[in-house]
Amino acid sequence: MDEALKIQALRRQLETYAREYYIQDAPTVTDQEYDRLMHELQALEAAHPELADPNSPTQRVIGAVLPGFEKYSHGQRMLSLGDIFSRQELEEFVARIRKEYPDAQFVAECKYDGLAMALHYENGRFIRAVTRGDGMTGEVVSANVRTIRSIPMYIDEPGFVEVRGEVYMPKKSFETLNELQTTLHLPLFANPRNAAAGSIRNLDTSVAASRNLDIFLYWYQNGPEHGIRTQSQALQAMQELGFPVNMDVSVCDTVDEIWAFIEKTGAQRASLPYEIDGVVIKVNSLEQEAALGLNAKTPRYAIAYKFPAQEVQTTLDDIFLTIGRTGVATPNAVLTPVRVAGTLVSAASLHNEDLIRDRDLRIGDTVIVRKAGDIIPEVIASVKERRTGSQIPYVFPKTCPVCGSELIRLEGEADHFCTNPDCPAQVLGSLIHFVSREAMNIDGLGEKKMAQLHEAHLLDTIPDIYHLAEKRQDVLALRGWSDKGFDKLLANIDASRQRPLADLLFGLGIRLVGKKAASLLADSFGSMDAVMAADQETLAAVKFIGRTTAESLTTWFAQPANRQLLAALKDAGLNMTQEKKEAAPADSFFAGKTVVLTGTLTGMSRSEAKKLLESLGATVAGSVSKKTSLVIYGENAGSKLAKARDLGVETMPEETFLAEAGHAA
Ligand code: IVH
8 A cells, every 4th residue: 555655646746846847947856866756656557557547647648549539518518708899898898797796806817719628636636628519518638638738637625626728739839830730741720729629639649749738727617615706716726726827817996907907918919928819807706706697608707808800010022913713813912921810921912903002012011911800811001111212112014924915904993804815814713613612513623633624725615514525535645534533524514514503604703793693693584595685774673683793794795705605505405594583572671781690600500590591682791891781690709790890890699680580581
């Protein structure tokens, strides 16, 4: 029995030494002494296999491949927080609580951007780590979490302890990891959060062990059972038990104090060694917390303030043009790579000549870059004070960089176009669009294969797709083709002849005719011939088809080349008709609105909500812009909701949408 005690003492001793060494950077013993004790423990454990413990310092970094992750039902749901984006919303949050507790105090903490984790201990021993999962049920990832060195496996607290926190990957480790991925020709991780989550969910524990993950604990789930009365005490107690806790928090009595913490933290954000995306504000008293309870899905006692899109400075090194499938010439910024909101940005679309002029962007300028909705990088301005005189104003090229033809800009339009309908960039682009999943959905003609066939002149035009069978020998002579593969492709091409009229209309790539417009046109005209015969008035009379779209359609159908194209497709046996359908009722609240769905919907699936909205006459879009009329949000809505609020776009919680839709339907 003596030896069992000895083993236990050694494990704790070594854990303390390791923490001093790795975490506090202040070793109190020499490496030799540490190694000696480690060997002693290894020898004792080898002699007593019955005392084996996966928490032992001898086991923590050894890799094992797991068969899978067990599921675990959280005793108490792991909640997510409601988001706010302004001081006004903060004031409202504080006022709501003050109504019930006039003297309420708050704790403001960083909102770490990683993945939530619950750690369980039983009589001082670590027993499991569970991910958030859907909030009710998570996955047991103890083996991977054991590789996080800063987490104590032994704590001085009897009974059951559950603490919660955020596992994250420090910015430095993330950069090193992506450098390694580059060297190994492996895909890069988009941001530290994804990298951390991927590591924790890897079945090979040596992966997590190599990823240098860390954790901050911010929640003592069953603190009250251990005499904890406030959130600030909880943080203190967790730190004393040996957990990594960020004590740079602020206990606040007023909105001003909370706001000061938000501003201070926002200013430090870029220089912190880990990613944060906001500040969490919690009621300090746990008694008040318990009494305040929950809204439908999120706590009433805590809220997350999200920082606005991050802005950084970098250099505009160059501007180059790309030619799209409709011939539009888009200028793009080449930027000195810079990290924005967690990802590396080295390019951004500049959209058109006017934007470059309005924002006064010159090559060599220091520019301000941010992520619109935290996703798409955008160059918002140049920093005039940083000009040295060597910056060069951008002159929009007169010729297409792909085919050398003239680029023109029509009156009243912002875009330049390549005037050559046979421009390879356009031709290939339109071929790729035609076969894409949303259009004719021809599997087996990916971009690479398409480019290969196009280059070999086996696919010069869209109708050539339907004559590919005649070119079997030529195709098989190319790299990467087999009889079997070719037959499969022919079968897919054949099947595409029956695709709905709307898909064909969309596949033609007529400017401004997206999926939605194509389906409205197909529904109200019932055949390609009828669409072609319609004049601008008739087209614009279709609900939700605007004047410009109508004009784009008549212009397209008027071109002899396009009429020939359609005749050739008809000859090739493509379906050109469908039954006419009634248009959606125009009197619903949603009719004519461009709606964006965001967050997790609980009442129905995303695609059901989309269908419902479309049946009520709305167009459902994927991203928020000034043109968005309404954003409907579910749980955990993030950047899209933030952007909508930034832009002053109307927002609506899911419940209201369901109620409205119910009335209207
Ligand atoms: S407290 C009921 N504190 O943000 C309180 N959460 O949407 C539970 N997070 O799921 C969370 N930093 O993963 C809390 N200092 C912090 C946090 C934090 C990051 C995460 C957590 C949670 C999400 C909220």
